[in-house]
Amino acid sequence: MTEFRIKEHPILAVEAKKGVPFTWQGRPLAARSGETLASALFAHGIRVFGHHHKDGAAQGLFCANGQCAQCLVLADGSPVKSCMELVRPGMRVEPVDALPALPAVGAAPRMDGIEEIAVRVLIVGGGPAGLSAAVELGKLGVDTLLVDDKHRLGGKLVLQTHRFFGSQDTVYAGTRGIDIATKLEAEVRSFPSVRIWLQSAALAVYADRKVGILKEGRRYVLVRPEILLSTSGAREKTLAFRGNTLPGVYGAGAFQTLVNRDLVRPTEKLFIVGGGNVGLIAGYHALQAGIAVVGLVEVLPECGGYKVHKDKLARMGVPIWTSHTVVSANGRESVESVTIARVNERFEPQPGSERSFACDTVLIAVGLDPVDEFHHKALEFGLSAFAAGDAEEIAEASAAIFSGKIRGLEVARGLGREAGPVSPDWYRTAEILKSRPGKTVPEEYPAEETGVLPVLHCVQEIPCDPCTTACPRSLIQIASDDIRALPAFVCDPDGKGCSGCEKCVTICPGLAITLVDYRKDAAFPTVTIPYEFLKEGVKPGDRVWVTDTEAAPLGEVEVVQVKAVKANDRTVLVKVKAPRAIAKKIAGIRVQEAEASVPLEGWVRRMEDDTVICRCERVTAGEIRALIRAGSRDVNEIKSVTRACMGPCGAKTCTPLIRRLFREEGVPDAEVVDQLKRPLFLEVPLGTFAGAGGEGD
Ligand code: FES
Ligand code: FES
Numbered sequence: 076m077t078e079f080r081i082k083e084h085p086i087l088a089v090e091a092k093k094g095v096p097f098t099w100q101g102r103p104l105a106a107r108s109g110e111t112l113a114s115a116l117f118a119h120g121i122r123v124f125g126h127h128h129k130d131g132a133a134q135g136l137f138c139a140n141g142q143c144a145q146c147l148v149l150a151d152g153s154p155v156k157s158c159m160e161l162v163r164p165g166m167r168v169e170p171v172d173a174l175p176a177l178p179a180v181g182a183a184p185r186m187d188g189i190e191e192i193a194v195r196v197l198i199v200g201g202g203p204a205g206l207s208a209a210v211e212l213g214k215l216g217v218d219t220l221l222v223d224d225k226h227r228l229g230g231k232l233v234l235q236t237h238r239f240f241g242s243q244d245t246v247y248a249g250t251r252g253i254d255i256a257t258k259l260e261a262e263v264r265s266f267p268s269v270r271i272w273l274q275s276a277a278l279a280v281y282a283d284r285k286v287g288i289l290k291e292g293r294r295y296v297l298v299r300p301e302i303l304l305s306t307s308g309a310r311e312k313t314l315a316f317r318g319n320t321l322p323g324v325y326g327a328g329a330f331q332t333l334v335n336r337d338l339v340r341p342t343e344k345l346f347i348v349g350g351g352n353v354g355l356i357a358g359y360h361a362l363q364a365g366i367a368v369v370g371l372v373e374v375l376p377e378c379g380g381y382k383v384h385k386d387k388l389a390r391m392g393v394p395i396w397t398s399h400t401v402v403s404a405n406g407r408e409s410v411e412s413v414t415i416a417r418v419n420e421r422f423e424p425q426p427g428s429e430r431s432f433a434c435d436t437v438l439i440a441v442g443l444d445p446v447d448e449f450h451h452k453a454l455e456f457g458l459s460a461f462a463a464g465d466a467e468e469i470a471e472a473s474a475a476i477f478s479g480k481i482r483g484l485e486v487a488r489g490l491g492r493e494a495g496p497v498s499p500d501w502y503r504t505a506e507i508l509k510s511r512p513g514k515t516v517p518e519e520y521p522a523e524e525t526g527v528l529p530v531l532h533c534v535q536e537i538p539c540d541p542c543t544t545a546c547p548r549s550l551i552q553i554a555s556d557d558i559r560a561l562p563a564f565v566c567d568p569d570g571k572g573c574s575g576c577e578k579c580v581t582i583c584p585g586l587a588i589t590l591v592d593y594r595k596d597a598a599f600p601t602v603t604i605p606y607e608f609l610k611e612g613v614k615p616g617d618r619v620w621v622t623d624t625e626a627a628p629l630g631e632v633e634v635v636q637v638k639a640v641k642a643n644d645r646t647v648l649v650k651v652k653a654p655r656a657i658a659k660k661i662a663g664i665r666v667q668e669a670e671a672s673v674p675l676e677g678w679v680r681r682m683e684d685d686t687v688i689c690r691c692e693r694v695t696a697g698e699i700r701a702l703i704r705a706g707s708r709d710v711n712e713i714k715s716v717t718r719a720c721m722g723p724c725g726a727k728t729c730t731p732l733i734r735r736l737f738r739e740e741g742v743p744d745a746e747v748v749d750q751l752k753r754p755l756f757l758e759v760p761l762g763t764f765a766g767a768g769g770e771g772d
Pocket of ligand 2: 689690719721722723724729
C-alpha cells in the first residue's frame with residue numbers, strides 16, 4: 076500500500092519506528108509509534124475524516140493543534156480530535172458522518188474526587204516563551220508547574236527546520252528551531268523545582284482563581300497558582316472564500332506539523348495564501364520535503380514577511396503573486412485546484428484576472444491570533460497574571476524566547492524572589508526582536524574583484540546579526556548597536572582580508588550570503604552558495620540555473636564542488652564556477668522547474684452556496700449578513716439564531732470572520748457586542764469534572 080511518508084530529509088533525521096496497527100473503516104493500517112491519528116491517516120492518503128451532519132460537507136484537518144475540532148473521528152466508538160490523539164495498537168477508527176452517538180456505558184463509571192494542588196507559578200504552554208520563562212524560574216528554584224497539551228515540549232520550535240534570526244548571544248540566532256527546542260527542554264528538565272505535565276490541556280480559569288487542567292488527557296486537576304503565566308502561543312487565522320472548508324485547505328502550522336514533526340508527505344502540489352513569514356517559511360519547508368509549491372499569493376502589494384525569506388523562496392523557483400488573492404478552492408470532496416485573481420486597491424478581485432492551478436492543498440497563512448483567553452480570564456478574576464510570547468503579542472519565535480526570559484524574571488520578582496531588576500537593555504532587545512521589517516535599500520555589490528570576499532545579499536533591516544559574530548576576523552560588522560541595521564563587509568586594517576572560511580555563508584538564516592573566490596581564476600571565479608536540500612540533489616559536473624537575489628535568472632553554470640560537512644550543521648555548500656560578470660550577483664540555485672506553476676486552461680468557477688463562515692456549524696456568510704442587514708449588532712443574537720459560534724471550536728475560528736463581516740457591512744467594531752466568553756476554552760467529556768478518568772469510565 077502506498078504510504079505518503081518522507082523517506083529522507085535534508086535537515087530532519089528519519090528514524091525507523093515501530094509500526095502500530097489500527098483500522099480505518101475496518102481496513103488494517105499501520106501508524107508509527109508516537110504518531111497522532113491525523114498524521115497516520117494522512118500517511119495513508121486519507122484526508123477526508125467525515126461529513127458534516129448539517130449539510131454533508133466533507134471534513135478534514137485544519138489546525139492540527141487541537142483548536143478547531145474539524146478533524147474529529149471516532150476512535151473505538153468515542154469522538155476524538157485526531158490531531159491530538161495518539162494511535163494505540165488495535166484502535167478502531169471510523170469517520171464521523173453524523174453527530175456522534177454517546178458511547179454505551181456498561182456500568183456506572185467510577186467517580187473520584189478532584190485533585191487540587193497549589194503551585195507558586197503555573198505556566199500554560201511549553202513553547203519558546205514558556206520554556207525560557209521556566210528556565211529563569213528554575214534557576215531561582217521557584218516552584219513551577221509547566222503544562223502543555225502536546226506530547227513533547229517546544230511548541231512551534233519543533234516545526235522549524237530553519238536557522239533562527241536575532242542575535243547569537245540572546246536567542247540562539249543561527250541555530251535551527253528544532254535544535255533550540257532540544258536545548259531549552261534539556262535546560263528546563265535540569266531544574267528540580269520545575270514540574271512538567273505533557274498532554275495536559277488547560278481548560279479554563281475560574282472565578283475562584285483555580286485553573287482546570289486535564290492532566291495527561293485523563294485526570295481533571297484543579298491548580299491554584301499564585302501567578303499564572305500564559306505562554307499558550309497563537310492560533311492561525313482563517314479566511315472566508317468559496318471552498319474554504321474543503322479538506323485540503325488548512326493552516327500553514329498544520330502543514331509544518333505533518334511534514335516537519337511527523338514526517339508525513341501530506342501533499343504533492345501545494346498552493347500558499349499569505350506572504351508573511353509563516354507562509355514563506357512553509358513554502359521553503361515544502362520544497363525541502365520534495366513537495367512542489369505551485370505558487371503563493373499575497374493580497375498586499377508587498378509580502379509582509381522578511382525579504383530574505385521571500386527572496387529565498389522565489390530563487391528556488393516559486394512564483395509569488397502580490398496584490399492577488401484566493402477566489403476559491405475547488406473540488407468535490409477535497410481540493411483539486413485553486414482559483415486566484417488580482418485585486419484592486421480595495422482588495423477586491425478583478426474580474427477577468429482569474430487563473431486556476433491544479434493543486435491538492437491550499438495553505439492558509441494569513442496571520443495569527445494570540446491564544447490569550449487564559450490571561451484575560453485570570454485578570455478578570457483577580458489572579459496575578461502575566462503573558463509572554465505570542466499569547467502576549469504576535470512576533471517571531473526569537474522574540475518569544477526573549478519575552479519568556481523577561482517574564483520569568485518578572486514573575487520571580489512578583490513572588491518576592493531575589494531576581495534582581497530586569498535590565499532596561501533587555502526590554503530594548505525584546506522590542507527590537509519584535510519589530511517588523513524596516514527599510515529596504517537597493518542591492519549594491521562590492522567593487523573588489525580580487526582575492527576572496529563575501530557578498531551580502533541582505534538589503535532589508537531585520538533583527539539579525541549572526542554573520543557578525545561568525546566571522547573570525549570580525550570583517551562583517553553592523554555600524555550600530557541596533558542589530559536591525561544592515562551588516563557590511565569591511566576592509567581589514569591589517570590587510571589580511573577575508574580568508575574564505577565560509578562561516579558567514581553557513582550561518583546566515585536568510586541564506587543571503589555567498590562567497591566569491593577570484594584566487595584561482597579571476598575570469599571564472601568560484602561562488603559558494605548555501606543549499607539546504609538533499610546533497611544528492613546536486614553533484615559536481617551538474618549544470619544548475621543560478622539567480623540573483625530576487626530570482627532573476629542569471630544563467631546556467633557548472634557545479635565544481637558539493638561540500639557537506641558536519642561542522643556546517645546540515646547546510647550544504649555548493650560551489651559553482653561562474654563568469655566574472657555574474658559571479659557577485661549570484662544568490663541562489665533554482666530547485667523547482669517552472670512547469671510546477673503552469674496555470675490550467677481557463678479558470679475553475681466554484682458555484683457553491685455562499686462561503687462558510689462558521690465551519691463547525693456550517694453557517695454561511697449569507698445567513699449572518701442577512702441578520703446584520705436586518706439590524707443585528709449583537710453576536711449573541713446571531714449565535715442564537717444561526718448557531719454560529721456554537722461549535723466545538725468554541726468560536727475560535729469564526730469570531731474573526733464574523734467581525735470582518737460586520738466591517739464589510741459598514742458596522743464599526745465599537746457598535747458590535749461580542750459574544751459572552753465563558754469557560755471552558757476546550758471541550759472535554761462531562762465526566763471529567765466528576766473525576767471520571769480511568770479506562771472505560
Ligand atoms: S485539526 Fe484537530 S483540532 Fe483543529
Ligand atoms: S467555527 Fe467553530 S464555532 Fe464557529
